[in-house]
Each structure stands twice: as structure tokens, then as C-alpha cells.
Amino acid sequence: MKYDILIAGVGGQGVVLASRMLALAAMKAGFHVSTAETIGMSQREGSVSSHIRIGDKISGSLIPIGQADLLLGLEPAETVRNLPFLREGGKVLVNTHAIPPASRPPGSPEYDPAALLSFLCTCYPDILCSDFTELAEDVGTYRAANVAMLGAAAGARVLPFSEETLKAVLDAEIPEKYKAVNRAVFERAVKCIRFISGT
Amino acid sequence: MGIQILFRFILILFPSRFVKYIKIYQLVKILPAIRDDLLTDKKLLMGNEAIALGAIEAGVQVVTGYPGTPSTEALETVIRHADRCGIYTEWSSNEKVALETAVGAAYSGAKALVTMKQVGLNVASDPLMSLSYIGVKGALVLLVADDPGPHSSQTEQDTRAFGHFANIPVLDPATPQEAYELTKLAFELSHEFEIPVILRTTTRVSHSCGDVEVAVAEPAPVEAVCEGFVKDRRWTIFPRLTAERHPWLESVQVQLSERFSGLPFNSVSGSGKIGIIASGVSALYVKEAVETVRGFEELFTLLRVGTVYPFPESAALSFLKGIDRLIVAEELDPYLEEQVLQLIGRAHLLVDVYGKKNGIFPVSGEYNVDLVIDGINRALSAFGEDLRLSQASPVISREKLPPLPVRTPTLCAGCMHRTVFYAFKQAAKQLKKEAQTDTIFSGDIGCYTLGNAYPLNMVDTCLCMGAGVSIAGGLFRTNPKAKHVAFIGDSTFFHSGIAAVVNAVYNGADITLAVLDNRTTAMTGHQPHPGIGLTALGNASKAIEIADVVRSCGVELVRTVDTVDTDSLESCVKAVKEAMNFRGPSVIVFKGKCAGITKPDKYYKIKPEACTGCGLCIKELGCPAINLAADEPFIQDSCSGCGLCAQICPSEAICIGGVKL
Numbered sequence: 001m002k003y004d005i006l007i008a009g010v011g012g013q014g015v016v017l018a019s020r021m022l023a024l025a026a027m028k029a030g031f032h033v034s035t036a037e038t039i040g041m042s043q044r045e046g047s048v049s050s051h052i053r054i055g056d057k058i059s060g061s062l063i064p065i066g067q068a069d070l071l072l073g074l075e076p077a078e079t080v081r082n083l084p085f086l087r088e089g090g091k092v093l094v095n096t097h098a099i100p101p102a103s104r105p106p107g108s109p110e111y112d113p114a115a116l117l118s119f120l121c122t123c124y125p126d127i128l129c130s131d132f133t134e135l136a137e138d139v140g141t142y143r144a145a146n147v148a149m150l151g152a153a154a155g156a157r158v159l160p161f162s163e164e165t166l167k168a169v170l171d172a173e174i175p176e177k178y179k180a181v182n183r184a185v186f187e188r189a190v191k192c193i194r195f196i197s198g199t
Numbered sequence: 200m201g202i203q204i205l206f207r208f209i210l211i212l213f214p215s216r217f218v219k220y221i222k223i224y225q226l227v228k229i230l231p232a233i234r235d236d237l238l239t240d241k242k243l244l245m246g247n248e249a250i251a252l253g254a255i256e257a258g259v260q261v262v263t264g265y266p267g268t269p270s271t272e273a274l275e276t277v278i279r280h281a282d283r284c285g286i287y288t289e290w291s292s293n294e295k296v297a298l299e300t301a302v303g304a305a306y307s308g309a310k311a312l313v314t315m316k317q318v319g320l321n322v323a324s325d326p327l328m329s330l331s332y333i334g335v336k337g338a339l340v341l342l343v344a345d346d347p348g349p350h351s352s353q354t355e356q357d358t359r360a361f362g363h364f365a366n367i368p369v370l371d372p373a374t375p376q377e378a379y380e381l382t383k384l385a386f387e388l389s390h391e392f393e394i395p396v397i398l399r400t401t402t403r404v405s406h407s408c409g410d411v412e413v414a415v416a417e418p419a420p421v422e423a424v425c426e427g428f429v430k431d432r433r434w435t436i437f438p439r440l441t442a443e444r445h446p447w448l449e450s451v452q453v454q455l456s457e458r459f460s461g462l463p464f465n466s467v468s469g470s471g472k473i474g475i476i477a478s479g480v481s482a483l484y485v486k487e488a489v490e491t492v493r494g495f496e497e498l499f500t501l502l503r504v505g506t507v508y509p510f511p512e513s514a515a516l517s518f519l520k521g522i523d524r525l526i527v528a529e530e531l532d533p534y535l536e537e538q539v540l541q542l543i544g545r546a547h548l549l550v551d552v553y554g555k556k557n558g559i560f561p562v563s564g565e566y567n568v569d570l571v572i573d574g575i576n577r578a579l580s581a582f583g584e585d586l587r588l589s590q591a592s593p594v595i596s597r598e599k600l601p602p603l604p605v606r607t608p609t610l611c612a613g614c615m616h617r618t619v620f621y622a623f624k625q626a627a628k629q630l631k632k633e634a635q636t637d638t639i640f641s642g643d644i645g646c647y648t649l650g651n652a653y654p655l656n657m658v659d660t661c662l663c664m665g666a667g668v669s670i671a672g673g674l675f676r677t678n679p680k681a682k683h684v685a686f687i688g689d690s691t692f693f694h695s696g697i698a699a700v701v702n703a704v705y706n707g708a709d710i711t712l713a714v715l716d717n718r719t720t721a722m723t724g725h726q727p728h729p730g731i732g733l734t735a736l737g738n739a740s741k742a743i744e745i746a747d748v749v750r751s752c753g754v755e756l757v758r759t760v761d762t763v764d765t766d767s768l769e770s771c772v773k774a775v776k777e778a779m780n781f782r783g784p785s786v787i788v789f790k791g792k793c794a795g796i797t798k799p800d801k802y803y804k805i806k807p808e809a810c811t812g813c814g815l816c817i818k819e820l821g822c823p824a825i826n827l828a829a830d831e832p833f834i835q836d837s838c839s840g841c842g843l844c845a846q847i848c849p850s851e852a853i854c855i856g857g858v859k860l
Contacts, residue, residue, distance in 0.1 A: 027243055032409075032410055035409070037406060045606060045609045058376070058409070060403070060568060064487070064567065064569050065569050065593050084593040084597050086593065087594070090594075100604070100827075101607075102606070102607075102609040103607070103609060103821035103823075105605065105653035105654075108604065109605070110602075115601065119601050
């Protein structure tokens with residue numbers, strides 16, 4: 001068995017934390033796991049991505065082109081940027097909340113999130129989109145959008161481990177102070193995704 | 200503008216109770232098989248964390264280092280266990296000092312670890328080159344992290360080749376698990392052969408996380424075995440001693456090569472006539488690439504080299520004797536390729552080699568599975584094989600993607616460097632206007648290198664740690680009519696800036712040095728340094744004042760400017776003008792707080808009725824907290840209340856929006 005997940009977002013969105021939670025849940029379920037993250041300079045408002053490789057064998061930490069089973073996009077443009085990694089039939093979950101780039105050097109393309117979202121929907125008719133940042137904000141803090149995406153992935157049943165396994169990892173890893181809000185965001189995202197996907 | 204369209208789009212699409220959360224289409228129900236929980240004693244560790252745990256298990260007593268991506272987390276992990284395990288740890292002022300401190304400990308019989316990034320090894324190379332002749336007593340391991348790509352480095356240098364140059368053994372792990380095991384081996388070898396050992400990683404090992412099986416669940420206190428320093432002529436390098444030790448050093452290389460040939464970290468798999476040799480993560484990419492072929496075991500023989508220098512010649516020779524053709528897959532230098540080429544020549548073997556030297560593999564950049572497949576296919580085609588490794592084709596290729604926003608790394612919202620850069624920019628502009636004098640800005644290594652980005656464009660040169668000051672001095676000799684400004688961060692100042700200040704004073708360079716003192720080593724994740732008054736463990740220490748240092752070096756104009764106040768721009772510009780007008784070396788220490796570790800107490804907002812939409816705040820500052828919506832600037836949640844935008848707004852349309860909780 002192998003299951004490759006790619007999380008894409010912008011520095012500061014909590015991509016690394018989300019990837020750690022998925023990796024720990026995969027380990028808890030008895031798989032080998034390896035992750036590759038963008039750390040350092042590019043964290044500052046740059047594009048960040050995390051590759052999570054789950055399976056029965058140990059492999060290099062980078063997902064090859066066209067092999068990701070699941071793409072968790074925390075931001076529309078970053079989701080599109082990483083589409084080439086997705087395999088035929090792979091799943092896409094997108095946070096529609098756009099983050100415009102910090103500065104626009106002359107000649108750089110205009111950011112049109114709506115156009116990118118419709119591009120995503122045309123390419124992947126079974127895509128699941130929602131404003132997870134707003135969902136998290138409504139529950140308590142926009143910062144928990146990453147946890148909302150994890151809840152959505154668990155709720156959509158596109159992970160190779162159970163919702164309970166992931167919840168147990170979140171409970172063990174998230175500091176006491178933030179536990180309640182993250183738990184609530186997770187549950188809300190599970191409900192939201194079940195509702196919109198009709199499951 | 201884009202966001203408003205998006206909101207409309209959301210409302211049209213989804214009318215129900217979840218009106219804010221849009222749905223596009225139904226989920227197709229092809230779901231992965233779910234596995235139940237298993238009990239496991241494994242830990243999820245980053246490569247650097249695994250190295251730290253390996254070192255503690257090996258009994259390390261002294262750990263030193265200087266922060267540098269991607270090596271930093273190794274020492275940070277040791278620091279977390281230092282008190283309980285009884286390990287001395289320090290962030291040293293630079294890599295040379297770190298190595299020399301560890302050398303003293305190892306001379307006394309202790310086990311020591313030094314951590315640094317690859318360019319840090321250049322700084323530490325002076326002691327290292329001599330140390331190989333002297334050797335050590337306890338054990339001395341250097342963690343040196345290479346950065347193919349590079350992701351966050353000045354060079355794509357290869358520490359495997361450095362080990363070869365310095366006669367120092369190099370181990371090259373592929374995964375966090377191997378990093379943990381090879382760390383323990385490095386300590387054993389260093390102790391047994393009395394020679395320093397380099398554990399070389401790359402970004403994809405140091406910064407990769409994986410499940411690691413560790414021998415002890417929680418790091419235990421280390422056993423403090425250290426007989427203390429014993430006086431002996433062997434510790435004092437001298438031409439005669441070097442001449443005596445050189446034959447020993449060469450003999451150790453031969454012994455180690457033999458030892459390495461028998462180790463399981465150099466493993467052969469498969470029985471095919473096409474050989475592939477690889478080390479580090481490239482070996483995993485090769486494995487994944489060939490596994491796409493049915494019966495790959497009969498087609499290929501793979502030699503994975505985990506102990507790369509001294510090259511395990513005996514093991515390589517028996518591998519080479521079983522094959523007709525050899526493919527070499529390795530990032531950075533053609534190190535393995537050169538080793539096998541000379542071995543093939545010496546042994547008169549008839550094996551053709553396909554690697555970087557004949558254009559089969561890229562000579563630079565980071566590798567991945569796809570790139571390795573391309574390389575192997577090029578080699579297969581070059582030697583007339585019909586076989587090709589298959590590659591998954593993406594549903595949407597890169598070329599078919601719509602235009603995407605460019606996200607370059609940027610100074611954080613509220614970063615004090617932005618205020619300082621802007622002050623210099625204003626002063627230089629005025630100088631150009633009034634006296635037709637150009638200003639050349641020399642940058643240095645740290646967050647403030649990001650001052651090169653649009654729209655600040657305030658870094659004209661950047662070379663290596665501490666180089667800005669001396670380069671400004673050289674520019675002054677050749678461009679005497681221009682003004683010369685060098686920027687340096689607080690940690691970089693202590694790392695290698697002081698000698699350059701001494702030189703500027705001694706030789707009378709007319710330069711202005713701006714020290715960007717944000718009270719931390721920010722770029723690498725906020726480590727303390729000699730100016731803070733805290734040690735690596737957080738204990739109080741003497742804080743060294745940068746202004747006092749430069750004054751004692753003989754700098755006559757020294758100013759300290761606070762950048763914390765929300766009206767600090769004016770005082771910054773005033774100090775900048777004074778320093779730039781001064782003949783001779785001048786220094787301004789700009790003191791502030793790093794926005795990355797300071798909880799903001801307020802935020803700013805734009806009064807729409809006062810805003811003329813001139814866009815100056817966006818065009819001049821490039822602050823990630825200010826953006827455009829329907830062609831009007833607005834300030835986002837990420838504002839940390841520095842107030843710089845309010846100070847430059849010509850219509851006074853920006854004001855404090857409220858208190859941040």
C-alpha cells in the first residue's frame with residue numbers, strides 16, 4: 001500500500017503542523033511515513049508545501065509528478081501550482097480563501113482567485129471546495145484553517161486512517177490552551193464536508 | 200477586487216445553512232482502505248532530531264554549533280535534553296569557534312558534536328584542516344548539512360568532496376533512521392580511529408520527518424567519561440609534528456576504506472548487468488525509479504553507499520566486477536563518479552560509466568524521482584537498450600497551468616529592517632538629488648538579505664557571512680565618489696563582522712555600517728547570540744553591546760537608534776544622514792524587536808474617507824499586511840503595528856485601528 005498526500009499553502013498557514021498530524025496518524029495506524037517540508041527562507045510569505053508519503057515501504061520523501069493521491073490545498077493559487085503532482089483519479093480538497101501575494105513586482109501576473117477556482121473545478125469535477133478559513137474563524141480563530149482542512153479530509157474519508165485516529169493525534173499534540181477550539185473546528189469541518197458531499 | 204468576486208461566487212453557489220462554505224460537485228467515492236491503530240515504539244523524527252538522539256545515545260558530552268539551515272534543529276534538540284542528560288551545549292559565535300571549542304573538549308577525552316550548514320564548514324575549515332593531522336582523543340563528530348537546490352544557501356558545495364580534500368571520513372545517510380544510526384557509527388569510528396568524522400546530510404534528510412526506531416524511548420543522562428586533558432606534544436601542531444603525522448593520516452584512510460567495505464550501510468541489491476551506484480537520498484530515488492520495471496532485480500544491480508569517504512573500494516570493486524555498465528546517480532559533485540572512474544582505471548575493468556561527466560545527469564540542482572528516471576532512461580538509450588523506466592504522467596502538466604501569482608520571500612509585516620532600509624533609501628535619494636552622489640548598499644546574510652526584494656531593492660551586493668563591511672571597503676577604494684553603506688545583522692556582526700570593522704578603522708575606509716539589531720538570530724528560527732544576555736539554555740550571561748564593541752575598535756561616529764517607536768522613521772533618517780556625511784568609518788546600531796517573536800499590541804487601519812488611493816504605502820514598502828481590494832489599499836489581520844505606513848502616508852489616512860489582544 002502507498003498513499004501520497006501533498007499539502008500546499010502559504011507560509012504561516014500551518015502547513016508543517018498539518019503534515020505532522022497526518023504523519024503521526026499514519027504511524028499510529030502502523031504505516032511507514034516520510035515527509036518533506038519547506039522550512040527556512042521561503043516560509044516568509046512564500047509558497048510552502050509538504051509531501052507526506054505513507055505506505056508499507058520506506059521511500060524518498062518527495063512525491064514524484066503525477067503520483068499524489070490527495071492534494072490538500074490551503075490556498076487556491078497554491079493548490080493550482082501543485083496540481084501536476086496529482087495522479088489520475090487523485091482527490092483535491094481546497095480552501096477557497098485566497099491570500100494575495102505580499103508584493104507584486106512589475107510584470108508579475110495578476111492574482112484572480114475566482115478564475116483559478118473555476119479552473120480547478122473544470123479540471124477536477126469531483127473537487128471539494130469550501131472557505132475553511134472562514135469556517136475556522138466562525139468557530140474561534142482563522143489560524144485553525146489547517147485543522148479545518150484535516151477535519152474535512154477525515155470527514156470526506158479520503159485518508160488511510162480513521163477520523164478517530166487523527167482526532168487522538170490532535171488531542172495529544174495540540175497544547176491544552178488551543179485544544180478546545182481546534183477540536184471544535186475539526187468537528188465543524190467534518191460536518192460541513194459530510195453535508196456538502198452528501199455522505 | 201478578486202476577493203469580492205469570490206464572495207459573490209460563494210453566495211450564488213451555495214444557498215443552504217452552510218451558506219458561507221461552497222460546494223462545487225459531489226465527491227466520488229473511491230476511498231483508501233482504512234487501517235486500524237497499531238501499537239508501536241517508533242517516533243516521528245526530523246532527520247536533525249534523529250541525529251541529536253543518536254548523539255545523546257552515543258554519549259555526547261559537549262555540543263556546539265552555529266545556526267544554519269538546514270542544520271539548526273540538531274543542536275536545538277540536544278538543548279531540549281541538555282539539562283536532564285548532563286550535556287554541555289552552546290551556540291558559539293561562529294562555526295570556527297564552535298569547532299575549536301569542541302576540539303578542546305575532545306582533546307580532553309570527551310565526546311563532542313559540532314553542527315553547522317555546509318558554508319559554515321568553510322568558516323571552520325582552518326581548524327579542521329589542521330585537526331586531521333592532530334586527531335582527537337574522545338570523539339569529535341561534525342554534522343554538516345548540504346543544501347542541493349539550493350533552498351536557503353549561497354552555494355551548492357558538496358561536503359563529500361570536502362571530506363576527501365581534508366582527509367576526514369564522511370557518512371551520508373538517506374533517511375532519518377539512517378541519520379540516527381550513522382550518528383552512532385560516527386562516534387564509534389571517531390573514538391576508535393582518533394579522527395574527526397563528518398556526518399553529512401542534505402536538506403531532504405535533515406528536514407525530512409520519518410518513523411524512526413530508537414533504542415531508548417527517552418534520552419537517558421550521558422555517562423560522563425572524560426579523563427581530562429593530559430599534556431603531550433601531540434596537541435601542538437608544528438611542521439615536524441605534521442610531517443610525522445601525515446603518514447599516519449594516510450594510513451587511516453586506507454584502514455577506513457577497508458572497514459567501510461564490510462559495513463551494512465554499503466549494500467548491494469539485485470543481480471543485473473546494469474549497475475547503479477548512488478548515495479544519500481538519491482539512492483532512494485533510484486530504488487523508486489527502477490521498481491517501476493517488472494523484474495528489475497534481474498536487470499539492475501544497485502550499490503548504495505552510506506560511508507562515502509574514504510570510498511569503500513573493496514566493496515565497490517566486487518560490485519563493479521559483476522556488471523557491464525554503470526549509472527551514477529548523485530546530487531551535487533560527481534564525487535562517486537570520480538571514485539569509480541579511478542577505481543575502474545586502476546583495476547583495468549571494462550565498465551562504461553554514465554553520470555554527470557557525459558551529460559547523462561544534471562550537474563547541479565536538487566534531484567527527485569522524476570529526474571533520476573530521466574537520467575536512467577538517457578543512459579539506457581545511450582547504451583542501446585530498448586528498456587525505458589516509465590513515469591506517471593500528471594493529469595495537468597506544469598505548462599498547462601494558468602498564470603499564478605509570484606510569491607517571493609518577504610520581510611515580515613512590522614519587521615524593523617523595513618524601517619531602516621526605507622530610511623536609507625530616503626537619505627540616498629536626497630543625496631543623489633542634492634549632490635549627485637550615488638550610494639552603494641552592501642548586504643549580508645540573514646533576514647535582511649530580503650531587503651533586496653521589490654520594492655525596497657536595497658541590497659546591491661551579498662556574498663557570505665560578514666562580507667558586507669569589507670566589500671563596502673573595497674568598493675570605496677574603487678568608487679571614491681560614491682557613498683558606501685553596509686548592512687549587517689546582530690548575530691552576523693558577532694559571527695564575522697568585527698574583524699571587518701577593525702580593518703575599516705585601521706585602513707581608513709569611508710563607510711557607514713548599519714547594524715540591524717533585532718535581538719535574535721531570526722532567519723534560522725530565533726537563537727540567542729552574544730548580544731542578548733542569554734545562553735543556548737536560556738541562562739543569563741553577559742550581554743555584549745555592539746555599540747561598545749565598535750567604539751572600542753576605534754569607530755568615531757557611533758549612534759544607537761531605537762526603531763520600536765511608531766514614529767521612529769524620522770530619527771532613523773536623521774541618524775543615517777549624519778553617518779553618511781561623516782568622513783571615515785561610522786556605525787549606526789538600529790535597535791528593535793523581531794516581529795516574528797513579538798506579540799503585537801496594536802494594529803493600523805486605513806481611513807477610506809482620507810485615503811486618496813495614491814498607493815504609496817504599497818508601492819514603497821512591500822509590507823505583506825497591506826494589500827489592494829478593488830484598487831484601494833487595506834490593512835490585513837497580519838498587521839503588527841509598526842506604524843511605518845502611517846509615517847509615510849502623504850494624506851495621513853493611516854491610523855491606529857485598535858488594540859491587539
